Amino acid sequence: MVRHLPPDAKPKLAYEGVDVNPRSITRAAGILFSTTVLAAVVSVGFFVLLARRERAADPPPPPLAHTETGRQPPAPRLQAAPLADVASLHREEEEVLSSYGWVDEGKGIARVPIEEAMRLYVAHARATPASPSPPPAAPPGEAR
Secondary structure, eight states: OOOOOOTTOOOOOOOOTTTOOHHHHHHHHHHHHHHHHHHHHHHHHHHHHHHHHHHHHSOOOOGGGGTOOSOOOOSSOOOSOHHHHHHHHHHHHHHHHTSOEEEETTTTEEEOOHHHHHHHHHHHHHHSOOOOOOOOOOOTTOOO
């Protein structure tokens, strides 16, 4: 049977109470929120406790440690500025690769820039005639 409502009447909205209980959802959200806040407070308290215990167990520095300002550990030491060291190394390598100089002056071994070495190699390869290749050998079993 279909009900007909008067044109000015608004239908009453309803939901099934057996499927969704708003009170239990609100209660579960409240429990989840309070558990999260409680866990955060306990965690922060635990870290504060650990920090205090560490400070209490840490021995004070020796009295002479504050007076030796320029003292360094024995070599090899860590790099103070590794990126600057790498940049310096690249500049030195680029200087060596792009300049003329002696590798061993006594033996007459010199270095030239890479671009110049490639140009000299190509010029030498063009000036040297290609050696003729030997004729192919006859396959075995064939007599000439």
